[in-house]
Amino acid sequence: MWITPEEVLLANALWVSERANPFFILQRRKGHGKGGGITGLLVGTMDVVLDSSARVAPYRILHQTGDSQIFWSIACGSSRKEITGHWEWLETNLLQTLSIFDNDEDITTFVKGKVSGIIAEENKSKAAQEDEDSGKFREAEQKMRKLFGMPGEEKLVNYYSCSYWKGRVPRQGWVYLSVNHLCFYSFLLGKEVTLVVQWTEVTRLEKNATLVFPESVRVSTRHTEHYFSMFLNINDTFKLMEQLATIAMRQLLDNEGFAADRTLPKACKTLKNVSALKRDLDARAKNERYRALFRLTPDERLDGHTDCTLWTPFAKMHIVGQLFVSNNYICFCSREEDLCQLIIPLREVSIVEKADSSSVLPCPVSISTKNKMTFLFANLKDRDFLVQRISDFLQRTPDKLWSDGHPLALSGYSVSPSPSTTPLSSSLPTPTGTGGEPSQGRHYSPSLPTATQGLLHIYQKDDPEDHGPKATKEKMKEESWNIHFFEFGRGVCMYRTSKTRELVLNGIPESLRGELWLLFSGAQNEMATHPGYYAELVEQAMGRCTLATEEIERDLHRSMPEHHAFQNEMGIAALRRVLTAYACRNPGIGYCQAMNIVTSVLLLYCTEEEAFWLLVALCERMLPDYYNTRVVGALVDQGVFEELTRECLPLLYEHMQELGVISTISLSWFLTLFLSVMPFDSAVLLVDCFFYEGIKVIFQVALAVLHANMDTLLGCTDEGEAMTILGRYLDNVVNKQTVSPPIPHLHALLTSGDEPPPEIDVFQLIKSSYDKFGSLRADVIEQMRFKQRLKVIQSLEDTAKRSVVRAIMTDSAFSIEELEELYVLFKAKHIMSCYWGASCTAAERHDPSLPYLEQYRIDLEQFCQLFGALGTWLCGTHTVTLAARHFRLLDSNKDGLINFKEFVTGLSGMYHGDMTEKLKLLYKLHLPPALCPEEAESALEAAQFFTDDDSPQECPFLSDLDFLVQEVTSGEEMKEAGEASGSGDAEEKKEVKDYKYYLRMWAKEKEPKIETIKDLPRMNQEQFIELCKTLYNMFSEDPLEQELYHAIATVASLLLRIGEVGKKFTNNGAKKPTDPTYTQAPTLAAELPQPEKEESNGESSSGQSLVCKALAEAQLETPPQQTSDEEVKDDTSVSSYSMVSTGSLQCEDIADDTVLIGCAGDQQRRGSTLDGDWSITFEQVLASMLTEPPLVDYFEKKGDIQARMATCKMQRVVERQVSSSSDHELAQLST
Secondary structure, three states: OOEEEEEEEEOOOEEEEHHHEEEEEEEEOOOOOOOOOHHHHHHHHHHHHHOHHHHHHOOEEEEEOOOOOEEEEEEEEOOOOHHHHHHHHHHHHHHHHHOOOOOHHHHHHHHHHHHHHHHHHHHHHHHHHHHOOOOHHHHHHHHHHHHHHOOOOOOOOEEEEEEEEOOEEEEEEEEEEEEEEEEEEEEOOOOEEEEEEEEEHEEEEEEEEEOOOEEEEEEEEEOOHHHHHHOOOHHHHHHHHHHHHHHHHHHHHHHHHHHOOOOOOOOOOOOOOHHOOOOOHHHHHHHHHHHHHHHOOOOOEEEEEEEEEEEEEEOEEEEEEEEEEEEEEEEEEEEOOOOOOOEEEHHHHHEEEEOOOOOOOOOEEEEEEOOOOEEEOOOOOHHHHHHHHHHHHHHHHOOOOOOOHHHHHHHOOOOOOOOOOOOOOOOOOOOOOOOHHHHOOOOOOOHHHHHHOOHHHHOOOOOHHHHHHHHHHHHHHHHHHHHHHHHOOOOOOOOOOOOHHHHHHHHOOOOOHHHHHHHHHHHHHHHHHOOOOOHHHHHHHHOOOOOOHHHHHHHHHHHHOOHHOOOOHHHHHHHHHHHHHHHHHHHOOOOOHHHHHHHHHHHHHHHHHHHHHHHHHHHHOOOOOOOOOOOHHHHHHHHHHHHHHHOHHHHHHHHHHHHHHHHHHHHHHHOOOOOOOHHHHHHHHHHHHHHHHOOOOHHHHHHHHHHOOOOHHHHHOOOHHHHHHHHHHOOEEEEEOOOOOOOOOHHHHOOOOOOOOOOOEEEHHHHHHHHHHOOOHHHHHHHHHHHHHHHHHHHHHHHHHHHHHHHHHOOOOOHHHHHHHHHHHHOOOOOOHHHOOOOOOOOHHOOOOHHHHHOEEEEEHHHHHHHHOOOOOOOOOHHHHHHHHHHHHHHOOOOOOHHHHHHHHHHHHHOOOOOHHHHHHHHHHOOOOOOOOOOOOOHHHHHHHHHHOOOOOOOOOHHHHHHHHHHHHHHHHHHHHHHHHHHHHHHHHOOOOOOHHHHHHHHHHHHHOOHHHHHHHOOEHHHHHHHHHHHHHHHOOOOOHHEEEEEEEHHHHHHHHHHHHHHEEEEEEOOOEOOOOOOOOOOOOOOOOOOOOOOOOOOHHHHHHHHHHHHHHOOOOOOOOOOHHHHHHHOOOOOOOOOOOOOOOOHOOOOOOOOOOEOOOOOOOOHHOOOOOEEHHHHHHHHHHHOOOOHHHHHHHHOHHHHHHHHHHOOOOEEOOOHHHHHHHHHHHHH
């Protein structure tokens, strides 16, 4: 590349001059290319260790004038080809011009100006890219692609200097972190180390420090472990590795991981040596932390944050913390945990103004909301900019969804949208009819009882008022919350403090439970910003018949059947609507068992719409990936729970692992939030805590349950005993303060014994969990989740691989180990095609809801690559054409993709079939649909011919050859006819058919039809020519090349003869009328003995010219037609690639039946039109092939797929030793 001219004082220090002229010198850096000795090794090592290769390329061009000692660097290059191009441009365009100048200074000025002009011209098209990525970073990205053979689609995120430990020896070099790969390169004293690891192959990623390895990062795959250390900032590097590995796991889990998040904010200023992608990933990480901290929706984007203080009227003091501003919210979090948290939706903001600044209150900003609350922030560093940003977001905020004076807006409830509010679908009819009754045909309307109140309120409104001690306790709880609302505010803008958590842990009153669940989960914000969304979803979803709706219907009556609210149609119908609407919203999850239990509890305390948005918050934010098809989130948290048990209860952990209990019990605990294993009145208190604290409460309570039963569990001898102990303990966790009538717990009824165990107060259990395990932090849990997610997803991938192998091992001759290796290669191609782009999207390629066998699919391009690497029929340049035909044959549903089973089926035919099977596959590759119309223009004629009556008729004129072929096929036909007539007689005798007969007939119809050679259609002339081309190309690299060419030439001539005779046989000897545009198909050989003497030489020209054309397309040379043995003997210029040539056979070896291929003369080429009536059968092809031993040996030969798979896997070598990467370039240039 051309560079801005820079002065160089020492031109020969560490450089070797290779070319020179009076004005320019081309130099190569020592250590690159041949020679250099110890100096070259030291320079090469120094370039890698100090990263000078990113600043100093291995080649450069200097400008010099006369005897001046000052040189100017004007160009550099990473390869000899690049720098040679610049050198030739200088010699062509500048040398003659520079010779005109008399003054050296004028020459230097002109050269510098010219180079600067070239650079300016190049930069015009790269201006935008120059702003995004610095020059040094782009050079590093180019270097990565060159070193590791990456395509342009692979984006470098960042690169770091580090050491890679090979054994106990560190190799200093550079690690390159791209979107899909971890790469390392080192060059030390002549030894080059190259490492490439796909992120999708990583099974473990952790940061640790040992005596052997100082503070290091360990990257584990299924087969190896890699250690990297000596990072300048190991924490930043490890965080980036975590992000990239998480993206890769998401790619394995679903298709969303392949879709780039294009809405990420860009940095205002370009950061040196940091890519735009790295900034985007940093922004993504900040967004995720921000959304998790304040329970915000996935589309929320953090704009910025700043330190400040917040005036708290309840404490009469300023609290230090951070202010966060995003596109829809202003949030505050105190520096001290649990001291104060605040969420202000911009839709609620009425006034933002700068207050008067003073020494006590510097730079204050006042924010007022519609429910008359005012928040005062102070100590803001850039107050003017902050106010401007908030104002900008307020202008973009849509019309307010809540009216100013509405009482429900103050209490935190949403209200029905006003007439001015436009729902998501304006085409829907009005949800209510006249009189407030549901419109006819509508499934949901605001007039339904469950649309305005929870099921519990509906069924308890007629109960007599209770004045007992439990009711009094409930009233006291309500009064405590009312006092809290008065002091801290009510609704979404409420101050959330440690006092709020205390009230939650003491139990939320039933009358406030739905409101506070919505508030703490963040569901209230989503419901407020999506008016009418639930009603629209219900109308879209109801009435559909899908797998999810079938599963929902099956589980509806299993959802809390002991509760009277779900013993009638009202509760069942509400549950059906909520679950069906969510399945319509999120088809990726659809419906999963346990969702019905959780949703039924939500409906007891919330309206239908509120329960729907709480379910959205649970499935998509608070319990991520819990309810997908493979319950990955629950399995991840199960692994986290095991790790927590090992840290907190080590003795119990070892004993429980021996029994295998933890993995059995914890899944149901997490999936249903203890609702299925604990009495309802007790479990709902855990749900209260969960909506406020998150998943840490579930972990704490689970650990407390194990701790309370530790002594008993340590005495268990089997898994069943431990399960019984824990089950009975949870059955007896009671809530003595509940005011609801007792609900029988089915699990407790089933597991109760003779002597009931003591009751456990749920409040005491929650308090114990906080006392013993309250130190758990959300960020620690997230770190543990990442570690377990790698393990769980890779374990699921291994399970998928085993399932696929088991499913197809009975249908394939490959061994289990071979199938597993093939699956790994197939999956790698699928993943690579998804992230490096292809003709279809990742969503079309990968559907996690499908069975394991059909999840991964590849398109034609990837199949051709695998066919070239693993196939046994390699035909040079014809390989791609043959692979495309094979792909079309395997693609049964014509969607342009094939799954793993179809792929293995194609390979099995080539590797493990006998000669008949292999020839059958080869035969089918030259018939539709494998042979597309573009390749065989006469496919239409062939299709018409196949529909004709092609049954052979008796012909009095048959040669010996024709009679032999007829004999092979007629014997089997007579046998089948005899069997058919015999069975017909038997059926006539059996007049009465019992039911067993019909069962047998039905079973026979259900059996898959086995394709026989008689089921194969006939092959026309053009398809036969394509088959010949494939065979000629197939043998070009075989050791027995000449024998195979001779054999296939004999077979081709024989088959052409059979087709000609068969045509006459089919047409009963009738000849076509004479037509100058239509000639009969001739024989292939020029000197084949003619049994029918009446055939003229002109009639045979068509077949010869067609075969000559086929040979030309197959890139084979054909000799001119020989007319006598003497001419054949004298001609020594014939190509060795001819089917039979005099270069490979002596004259005496050429017998009467030898086939010689030759092109007809110009006068014969006029009749080269294809014969539409000519055709042959597969039996005839097989019989002809069996006459040639070389062909039999070739097709009976077994292929070695192990060697080919090993070669395919070794395409990326982990470590190799060469002198320098430039050696290869020099070697290529010298040859």
